[in-house]
Amino acid sequence: MxxxxxxxxxxxxxxxxxxxxxxxxxxxxxxxxxxxxxxxDIETYNRREKMLKLREELLAVEEDRMHGSTGYSVGEVAAMMRSAIKEAAGHGKTE
Structure with a gap:
């Protein structure tokens, strides 16, 4: 310190x-x-802010999970990722 x-x-x-x-x-x-x-310095500040935001998001997800919120299956996540990639690449309609 x-x-x-x-x-x-x-x-x-x-x-x-x-x-x-x-x-x-x-x-x-x-x-x-x-x-x-x-x-x-600003880089350290930004890194710490990003880490805090990530921790807050992870905590919120964990709290949701503990309260019975269901998540996505691996297949559902893979389909969403393929759809997002196609959309970002401009290959037409999303699935």
Whole structure:
């Protein structure tokens, strides 16, 4: 965990930005000795947001399954995939 005083962002922005990119980890900034902000590079932020969204989707699916929601068979999924591929390729009607 990398912790810096908040003044470091003003005084050493490039160093902080480089450190965020190199480590792909957030940097925690303190103000008056207390946690104040978290800084991270945009790629790390986007990756974390995608992971959180995926986890939320997986949790929702699992909750649905636990409440009795039925899924699709392998054959049904394969048919849907073939249909989507044909549609995307512009080969005419979907099944």
């Amino acid at each position: 990398n912790i810096r005083p908040s003044a470091a962002i003003r005084q050493n922005y490039n160093e902080i930005a480089d450190m965020c990119r190199k480590t792909a980890e957030p940097i925690f900034l303190t103000k008056n000795g207390e946690g104040d902000l978290v800084v991270m």
